[in-house]
Amino acid sequence: MTRKKVNLEYITNESKRKATYKKRKSCLLKKANEISTLCGIQACAIVYSHDEPNPEVWPSHFEVQRVLHKFETLPKLEKDKKMLDQETFLKKRINKAREQLIKQRNENMKKKMDLLMFKCLSTGTIVDNNIDVNCFSWVIDETLKEVECKRTRDQSQGGIHVAENGSRTLSEEKELVDAMLKQDWLMDSVHSVGNEMLHF
Amino acid sequence: MTRKKVNLEYITNESKRKATYKKRKSCLLKKANEISTLCGIQACAIVYSHDEPNPEVWPSHFEVQRVLHKFETLPKLEKDKKMLDQETFLKKRINKAREQLIKQRNENMKKKMDLLMFKCLSTGTIVDNNIDVNCFSWVIDETLKEVECKRTRDQSQGGIHVAENGSRTLSEEKELVDAMLKQDWLMDSVHSVGNEMLHF
DNA sequence: TATCCTATATATAAGGA
Protein backbone atom coordinates (compact mmCIF):
# COMPACT_ATOMS: atom_id res chain seq x y z
CA MET A 1 0.00 0.00 0.00
CA THR A 2 2.78 2.28 -0.87
CA ARG A 3 4.48 3.42 -3.99
CA LYS A 4 1.10 2.45 -5.28
CA LYS A 5 -2.14 2.04 -3.45
CA VAL A 6 -2.77 -1.67 -3.70
CA ASN A 7 -6.26 -3.06 -4.15
CA LEU A 8 -7.46 -5.40 -1.49
CA GLU A 9 -7.69 -8.46 -3.68
CA TYR A 10 -5.85 -11.70 -4.28
CA ILE A 11 -2.39 -11.14 -5.71
CA THR A 12 -2.13 -13.37 -8.75
CA ASN A 13 1.58 -12.90 -9.38
CA GLU A 14 3.12 -15.66 -7.31
CA SER A 15 6.48 -14.20 -6.39
CA LYS A 16 4.86 -10.90 -5.53
CA ARG A 17 2.28 -12.69 -3.40
CA LYS A 18 4.94 -14.62 -1.52
CA ALA A 19 6.98 -11.52 -0.87
CA THR A 20 3.93 -9.70 0.43
CA TYR A 21 3.03 -12.68 2.57
CA LYS A 22 6.41 -12.78 4.23
CA LYS A 23 6.55 -9.11 5.01
CA ARG A 24 3.01 -8.87 6.23
CA LYS A 25 3.13 -12.01 8.32
CA SER A 26 6.16 -10.70 10.10
CA CYS A 27 4.51 -7.38 10.83
CA LEU A 28 1.26 -9.01 11.87
CA LEU A 29 2.99 -11.17 14.46
CA LYS A 30 4.96 -8.17 15.66
CA LYS A 31 1.72 -6.27 16.12
CA ALA A 32 0.17 -9.18 17.97
CA ASN A 33 3.16 -9.17 20.27
CA GLU A 34 2.88 -5.44 20.84
CA ILE A 35 -0.79 -5.34 21.73
CA SER A 36 -0.31 -8.28 24.04
CA THR A 37 2.57 -6.62 25.87
CA LEU A 38 1.25 -3.07 25.90
CA CYS A 39 -2.24 -4.01 27.04
CA GLY A 40 -1.39 -7.06 29.09
CA ILE A 41 -3.84 -9.33 27.34
CA GLN A 42 -3.94 -12.81 25.96
CA ALA A 43 -3.94 -13.13 22.24
CA CYS A 44 -2.90 -15.54 19.58
CA ALA A 45 -2.67 -15.70 15.84
CA ILE A 46 -2.50 -18.53 13.38
CA VAL A 47 -1.43 -17.93 9.81
CA TYR A 48 -1.27 -20.55 7.09
CA SER A 49 1.03 -20.13 4.14
CA HIS A 50 0.15 -21.76 0.81
CA ASP A 51 3.10 -24.04 0.45
CA GLU A 52 3.32 -25.30 4.01
CA PRO A 53 0.93 -27.66 5.72
CA ASN A 54 1.70 -26.14 9.09
CA PRO A 55 0.70 -22.67 10.09
CA GLU A 56 2.89 -20.07 11.64
CA VAL A 57 1.65 -19.25 15.08
CA TRP A 58 2.10 -16.53 17.60
CA PRO A 59 3.25 -16.34 20.33
CA SER A 60 3.94 -20.08 20.71
CA HIS A 61 2.17 -23.31 20.09
CA PHE A 62 1.67 -23.80 23.79
CA GLU A 63 0.20 -20.38 24.34
CA VAL A 64 -1.99 -20.77 21.30
CA GLN A 65 -3.36 -23.97 22.74
CA ARG A 66 -3.99 -22.29 26.05
CA VAL A 67 -5.89 -19.47 24.41
CA LEU A 68 -7.74 -21.92 22.21
CA HIS A 69 -8.79 -24.03 25.13
CA LYS A 70 -10.21 -20.98 26.80
CA PHE A 71 -11.99 -20.19 23.60
CA GLU A 72 -13.35 -23.67 23.04
CA THR A 73 -14.81 -23.95 26.50
CA LEU A 74 -16.98 -20.87 26.15
CA PRO A 75 -20.60 -21.60 26.92
CA LYS A 76 -22.52 -22.30 23.75
CA LEU A 77 -24.72 -19.27 24.13
CA GLU A 78 -21.73 -16.99 24.33
CA LYS A 79 -20.37 -18.58 21.22
CA ASP A 80 -23.50 -17.81 19.27
CA LYS A 81 -23.32 -14.24 20.38
CA LYS A 82 -19.73 -14.08 19.24
CA MET A 83 -20.67 -15.46 15.86
CA LEU A 84 -21.83 -11.98 15.04
CA ASP A 85 -18.49 -10.42 15.78
CA GLN A 86 -17.30 -9.99 12.27
CA GLU A 87 -20.60 -8.61 11.10
CA THR A 88 -20.64 -6.10 13.93
CA PHE A 89 -17.09 -5.14 13.21
CA LEU A 90 -17.82 -4.55 9.55
CA LYS A 91 -21.01 -2.68 10.22
CA LYS A 92 -19.12 -0.29 12.40
CA ARG A 93 -16.56 0.29 9.69
CA ILE A 94 -19.22 0.88 7.10
CA ASN A 95 -21.14 3.29 9.27
CA LYS A 96 -18.02 5.23 10.00
CA ALA A 97 -17.13 5.39 6.34
CA ARG A 98 -20.63 6.53 5.47
CA GLU A 99 -20.54 9.30 8.04
CA GLN A 100 -17.21 10.50 6.75
CA LEU A 101 -18.53 10.53 3.22
CA ILE A 102 -21.59 12.57 4.17
CA LYS A 103 -19.42 15.00 6.06
CA GLN A 104 -17.15 15.43 3.10
CA ARG A 105 -20.01 15.87 0.68
CA ASN A 106 -21.28 18.68 2.83
CA GLU A 107 -17.87 20.23 2.97
CA ASN A 108 -17.53 19.98 -0.76
CA MET A 109 -20.93 21.47 -1.38
CA LYS A 110 -20.01 24.35 0.87
CA LYS A 111 -16.73 24.80 -0.93
CA LYS A 112 -18.38 24.72 -4.32
CA MET A 113 -20.89 27.30 -3.21
CA ASP A 114 -18.19 29.48 -1.74
CA LEU A 115 -16.32 29.38 -4.98
CA LEU A 116 -19.43 30.16 -6.95
CA MET A 117 -20.27 33.04 -4.67
CA PHE A 118 -16.90 34.65 -5.11
CA LYS A 119 -17.13 34.16 -8.86
CA CYS A 120 -20.43 35.93 -8.80
CA LEU A 121 -18.96 38.74 -6.76
CA SER A 122 -16.05 39.18 -9.13
CA THR A 123 -17.86 38.76 -12.46
CA GLY A 124 -21.19 40.22 -11.44
CA THR A 125 -23.09 37.34 -13.10
CA ILE A 126 -24.30 33.86 -12.20
CA VAL A 127 -21.79 31.53 -13.85
CA ASP A 128 -23.47 28.18 -13.25
CA ASN A 129 -27.11 27.46 -13.92
CA ASN A 130 -27.15 24.00 -12.37
CA ILE A 131 -27.09 25.12 -8.78
CA ASP A 132 -29.39 24.50 -5.90
CA VAL A 133 -30.61 28.03 -5.39
CA ASN A 134 -31.81 27.45 -1.84
CA CYS A 135 -28.50 26.00 -0.85
CA PHE A 136 -26.63 28.77 -2.58
CA SER A 137 -28.58 31.50 -0.87
CA TRP A 138 -28.10 29.73 2.45
CA VAL A 139 -24.35 29.79 1.91
CA ILE A 140 -24.49 33.45 1.04
CA ASP A 141 -26.50 34.20 4.17
CA GLU A 142 -24.09 32.23 6.32
CA THR A 143 -21.14 34.00 4.80
CA LEU A 144 -22.74 37.41 5.39
CA LYS A 145 -23.37 36.43 9.02
CA GLU A 146 -19.76 35.34 9.42
CA VAL A 147 -18.52 38.59 7.96
CA GLU A 148 -20.83 40.62 10.19
CA CYS A 149 -19.87 38.60 13.21
CA LYS A 150 -16.19 39.01 12.54
CA ARG A 151 -16.56 42.71 11.93
CA THR A 152 -18.45 43.18 15.19
CA ARG A 153 -15.93 41.16 17.16
CA ASP A 154 -12.81 42.71 15.75
CA GLN A 155 -14.07 46.23 15.27
CA SER A 156 -11.69 46.24 12.37
CA GLN A 157 -12.18 46.12 8.63
CA GLY A 158 -10.41 42.83 7.69
CA GLY A 159 -11.32 41.31 4.33
CA ILE A 160 -13.32 38.15 3.77
CA HIS A 161 -11.24 35.11 4.53
CA VAL A 162 -12.04 31.67 3.23
CA ALA A 163 -10.97 29.12 5.78
CA GLU A 164 -8.36 26.71 4.50
CA ASN A 165 -9.99 23.65 5.96
CA GLY A 166 -8.35 20.89 3.99
CA SER A 167 -11.61 19.54 2.57
CA ARG A 168 -11.29 17.41 -0.52
CA THR A 169 -11.85 18.41 -4.10
CA LEU A 170 -14.70 16.90 -6.03
CA SER A 171 -12.44 14.56 -7.95
CA GLU A 172 -10.92 13.42 -4.70
CA GLU A 173 -14.36 12.74 -3.38
CA LYS A 174 -15.12 10.66 -6.44
CA GLU A 175 -11.99 8.64 -5.84
CA LEU A 176 -13.02 8.08 -2.26
CA VAL A 177 -16.40 6.75 -3.30
CA ASP A 178 -14.82 4.50 -5.91
CA ALA A 179 -12.37 3.19 -3.37
CA MET A 180 -15.14 2.45 -0.92
CA LEU A 181 -17.15 0.59 -3.52
CA LYS A 182 -14.09 -1.50 -4.26
CA GLN A 183 -13.84 -2.70 -0.66
CA ASP A 184 -14.88 -6.23 -1.50
CA TRP A 185 -14.45 -7.47 2.00
CA LEU A 186 -16.93 -4.95 3.21
CA MET A 187 -19.28 -5.68 0.36
CA ASP A 188 -19.15 -9.42 0.40
CA SER A 189 -19.29 -9.96 4.08
CA VAL A 190 -22.31 -8.09 5.20
CA HIS A 191 -24.95 -8.41 2.57
CA SER A 192 -27.69 -6.60 4.36
CA VAL A 193 -25.54 -3.58 4.97
CA GLY A 194 -23.70 -4.00 1.71
CA ASN A 195 -26.82 -3.25 -0.28
CA GLU A 196 -27.11 0.11 1.38
CA MET A 197 -23.62 0.93 0.17
CA LEU A 198 -24.92 1.03 -3.38
CA HIS A 199 -27.08 3.97 -2.47
CA PHE A 200 -24.16 6.06 -1.35
CA MET B 1 4.78 5.07 18.70
CA THR B 2 4.15 8.48 17.50
CA ARG B 3 4.30 11.91 19.01
CA LYS B 4 6.46 9.92 21.35
CA LYS B 5 8.22 6.65 20.82
CA VAL B 6 6.46 4.32 23.19
CA ASN B 7 8.33 1.62 25.05
CA LEU B 8 7.16 -1.92 24.52
CA GLU B 9 5.90 -2.50 28.03
CA TYR B 10 2.64 -2.80 29.91
CA ILE B 11 0.74 0.49 29.94
CA THR B 12 -0.15 1.13 33.57
CA ASN B 13 -2.50 4.06 32.97
CA GLU B 14 -5.85 2.36 32.52
CA SER B 15 -7.67 4.73 30.22
CA LYS B 16 -4.59 5.03 28.05
CA ARG B 17 -4.25 1.27 27.92
CA LYS B 18 -7.87 0.80 26.91
CA ALA B 19 -7.61 3.41 24.19
CA THR B 20 -4.48 1.78 22.83
CA TYR B 21 -6.15 -1.61 23.00
CA LYS B 22 -9.13 -0.51 20.96
CA LYS B 23 -7.10 1.15 18.26
CA ARG B 24 -4.57 -1.59 17.96
CA LYS B 25 -7.09 -4.40 18.01
CA SER B 26 -8.95 -2.78 15.17
CA CYS B 27 -5.79 -2.39 13.13
CA LEU B 28 -4.62 -5.89 13.92
CA LEU B 29 -7.83 -7.44 12.67
CA LYS B 30 -7.71 -5.24 9.60
CA LYS B 31 -4.20 -6.47 8.89
CA ALA B 32 -5.28 -10.06 9.39
CA ASN B 33 -8.03 -9.49 6.88
CA GLU B 34 -5.62 -7.94 4.41
CA ILE B 35 -3.01 -10.67 4.45
CA SER B 36 -5.72 -13.26 4.13
CA THR B 37 -7.27 -11.59 1.12
CA LEU B 38 -4.09 -10.49 -0.59
CA CYS B 39 -2.31 -13.81 -0.21
CA GLY B 40 -5.34 -16.09 -0.34
CA ILE B 41 -4.51 -17.88 2.88
CA GLN B 42 -6.30 -19.07 5.95
CA ALA B 43 -5.67 -17.17 9.10
CA CYS B 44 -7.39 -16.34 12.30
CA ALA B 45 -6.80 -14.21 15.34
CA ILE B 46 -8.17 -14.28 18.85
CA VAL B 47 -7.76 -11.29 21.12
CA TYR B 48 -8.90 -11.10 24.72
CA SER B 49 -9.70 -7.80 26.32
CA HIS B 50 -9.27 -7.28 30.06
CA ASP B 51 -12.82 -6.53 30.97
CA GLU B 52 -14.58 -9.05 28.76
CA PRO B 53 -14.70 -12.80 29.27
CA ASN B 54 -15.08 -13.36 25.55
CA PRO B 55 -12.38 -12.67 23.06
CA GLU B 56 -12.73 -10.76 19.87
CA VAL B 57 -12.10 -13.01 16.94
CA TRP B 58 -11.29 -12.65 13.32
CA PRO B 59 -12.63 -13.34 10.76
CA SER B 60 -15.59 -15.12 12.36
CA HIS B 61 -16.19 -17.63 15.04
CA PHE B 62 -16.98 -20.25 12.45
CA GLU B 63 -13.85 -19.62 10.46
CA VAL B 64 -11.78 -19.56 13.61
CA GLN B 65 -13.11 -22.95 14.55
CA ARG B 66 -12.34 -24.29 11.09
CA VAL B 67 -8.75 -23.04 11.31
CA LEU B 68 -8.45 -24.32 14.84
CA HIS B 69 -9.68 -27.74 13.90
CA LYS B 70 -7.07 -27.91 11.19
CA PHE B 71 -4.52 -26.81 13.73
CA GLU B 72 -5.59 -29.25 16.43
CA THR B 73 -5.49 -32.25 14.13
CA LEU B 74 -1.86 -31.78 13.20
CA PRO B 75 0.18 -34.91 13.85
CA LYS B 76 1.83 -34.73 17.23
CA LEU B 77 5.31 -34.69 15.78
CA GLU B 78 4.49 -31.69 13.69
CA LYS B 79 3.10 -29.97 16.73
CA ASP B 80 6.33 -30.44 18.62
CA LYS B 81 8.22 -29.00 15.73
CA LYS B 82 5.93 -26.03 15.74
CA MET B 83 6.48 -25.48 19.43
CA LEU B 84 9.72 -23.87 18.42
CA ASP B 85 8.10 -21.34 16.17
CA GLN B 86 8.39 -18.34 18.37
CA GLU B 87 11.94 -19.12 19.29
CA THR B 88 12.85 -19.55 15.65
CA PHE B 89 11.14 -16.32 14.79
CA LEU B 90 12.99 -14.44 17.48
CA LYS B 91 16.30 -16.03 16.66
CA LYS B 92 15.94 -14.85 13.11
CA ARG B 93 15.27 -11.34 14.27
CA ILE B 94 18.24 -11.38 16.58
CA ASN B 95 20.56 -12.77 13.96
CA LYS B 96 19.48 -10.19 11.49
CA ALA B 97 20.00 -7.42 14.02
CA ARG B 98 23.42 -8.79 14.87
CA GLU B 99 24.47 -8.92 11.24
CA GLN B 100 23.36 -5.37 10.73
CA LEU B 101 25.30 -4.29 13.76
CA ILE B 102 28.49 -5.99 12.60
CA LYS B 103 28.11 -4.50 9.16
CA GLN B 104 27.71 -1.07 10.62
CA ARG B 105 30.64 -1.44 12.94
CA ASN B 106 32.76 -2.32 9.95
CA GLU B 107 31.45 0.64 8.07
CA ASN B 108 32.15 2.90 10.99
CA MET B 109 35.66 1.57 11.42
CA LYS B 110 36.31 2.15 7.77
CA LYS B 111 34.91 5.64 8.00
CA LYS B 112 36.98 6.43 11.05
CA MET B 113 40.10 5.19 9.33
CA ASP B 114 39.30 7.15 6.20
CA LEU B 115 38.92 10.26 8.24
CA LEU B 116 42.15 9.61 10.09
CA MET B 117 43.97 8.96 6.84
CA PHE B 118 42.92 12.25 5.35
CA LYS B 119 43.83 14.04 8.54
CA CYS B 120 47.27 12.53 8.29
CA LEU B 121 47.55 13.56 4.68
CA SER B 122 46.56 17.12 5.44
CA THR B 123 48.52 17.65 8.67
CA GLY B 124 51.46 15.41 7.92
CA THR B 125 51.31 13.79 11.39
CA ILE B 126 49.52 10.91 13.10
CA VAL B 127 46.73 12.58 15.07
CA ASP B 128 45.45 9.61 17.06
CA ASN B 129 47.65 7.20 18.98
CA ASN B 130 44.88 4.74 19.86
CA ILE B 131 44.55 3.20 16.46
CA ASP B 132 44.81 -0.32 15.24
CA VAL B 133 47.85 0.09 13.03
CA ASN B 134 47.23 -3.05 11.03
CA CYS B 135 43.70 -1.99 10.29
CA PHE B 136 44.81 1.52 9.45
CA SER B 137 47.44 0.38 7.03
CA TRP B 138 44.94 -1.99 5.45
CA VAL B 139 42.60 0.90 4.83
CA ILE B 140 45.43 2.90 3.32
CA ASP B 141 46.35 0.02 1.05
CA GLU B 142 42.76 -0.43 -0.02
CA THR B 143 42.42 3.24 -0.72
CA LEU B 144 45.57 3.27 -2.77
CA LYS B 145 44.28 0.31 -4.76
CA GLU B 146 41.01 2.05 -5.37
CA VAL B 147 42.77 5.16 -6.54
CA GLU B 148 45.05 3.19 -8.85
CA CYS B 149 42.12 1.19 -10.16
CA LYS B 150 40.12 4.29 -10.88
CA ARG B 151 43.01 6.00 -12.54
CA THR B 152 43.67 3.02 -14.77
CA ARG B 153 40.04 2.71 -15.74
CA ASP B 154 39.34 6.36 -16.39
CA GLN B 155 42.70 7.35 -17.78
CA SER B 156 41.90 10.64 -16.16
CA GLN B 157 43.25 12.38 -13.11
CA GLY B 158 40.13 12.68 -10.89
CA GLY B 159 40.72 13.36 -7.20
CA ILE B 160 40.14 10.92 -4.38
CA HIS B 161 36.47 10.58 -3.66
CA VAL B 162 35.10 9.31 -0.40
CA ALA B 163 31.90 7.46 -1.05
CA GLU B 164 28.89 8.95 0.68
CA ASN B 165 27.52 5.66 1.85
CA GLY B 166 25.10 6.71 4.54
CA SER B 167 26.80 4.74 7.29
CA ARG B 168 25.99 5.77 10.83
CA THR B 169 28.04 7.86 13.14
CA LEU B 170 29.51 6.31 16.23
CA SER B 171 26.92 7.91 18.48
CA GLU B 172 24.19 6.61 16.23
CA GLU B 173 25.68 3.18 16.52
CA LYS B 174 25.63 3.44 20.27
CA GLU B 175 21.96 4.37 20.14
CA LEU B 176 21.29 1.36 17.98
CA VAL B 177 22.91 -0.96 20.46
CA ASP B 178 21.04 0.60 23.36
CA ALA B 179 17.78 0.25 21.50
CA MET B 180 18.51 -3.38 20.80
CA LEU B 181 19.27 -4.10 24.42
CA LYS B 182 15.95 -2.53 25.36
CA GLN B 183 14.01 -4.99 23.23
CA ASP B 184 12.60 -6.85 26.18
CA TRP B 185 10.51 -9.14 24.13
CA LEU B 186 13.61 -10.34 22.38
CA MET B 187 15.53 -10.63 25.60
CA ASP B 188 12.91 -12.33 27.70
CA SER B 189 11.75 -14.82 25.20
CA VAL B 190 14.86 -16.56 24.07
CA HIS B 191 17.16 -16.98 27.00
CA SER B 192 19.81 -19.00 25.28
CA VAL B 193 20.17 -16.48 22.52
CA GLY B 194 19.48 -13.59 24.80
CA ASN B 195 22.65 -14.18 26.72
CA GLU B 196 24.67 -13.78 23.58
CA MET B 197 23.10 -10.37 23.14
CA LEU B 198 24.98 -9.16 26.15
CA HIS B 199 28.23 -9.76 24.36
CA PHE B 200 27.35 -7.47 21.50
C1' DT C 1 15.87 -15.91 -4.10
C1' DA C 2 17.02 -12.78 -0.50
C1' DT C 3 18.16 -8.08 1.04
C1' DC C 4 18.37 -3.40 0.91
C1' DC C 5 16.46 1.13 -0.35
C1' DT C 6 13.13 4.68 -0.39
C1' DA C 7 8.84 6.98 -1.53
C1' DT C 8 4.21 6.54 0.15
C1' DA C 9 0.53 4.79 2.70
C1' DT C 10 -0.90 3.54 7.33
C1' DA C 11 -0.96 3.29 12.17
C1' DT C 12 -1.10 5.65 16.21
C1' DA C 13 0.15 8.74 20.71
C1' DA C 14 -1.23 12.99 22.40
C1' DG C 15 -4.04 16.57 22.83
C1' DG C 16 -8.29 18.72 22.45
C1' DA C 17 -13.61 19.19 21.54
Next chain:
DNA sequence: TTCCTTATATATAGGAT
Protein backbone atom coordinates in the same frame (compact mmCIF):
# COMPACT_ATOMS: atom_id res chain seq x y z
C1' DT D 1 -16.47 8.82 26.93
C1' DT D 2 -16.01 9.01 22.06
C1' DC D 3 -14.57 11.43 18.14
C1' DC D 4 -11.18 14.41 15.57
C1' DT D 5 -6.81 16.22 14.44
C1' DT D 6 -2.06 16.21 13.81
C1' DA D 7 2.76 15.12 14.22
C1' DT D 8 5.49 11.02 14.05
C1' DA D 9 6.57 6.34 13.79
C1' DT D 10 5.81 2.15 11.10
C1' DA D 11 4.57 -0.71 7.39
C1' DT D 12 5.26 -1.80 2.91
C1' DA D 13 5.23 -1.85 -2.72
C1' DG D 14 8.23 -1.63 -6.18
C1' DG D 15 12.96 -1.47 -7.68
C1' DA D 16 17.78 -2.15 -7.51
C1' DT D 17 21.45 -5.39 -6.34
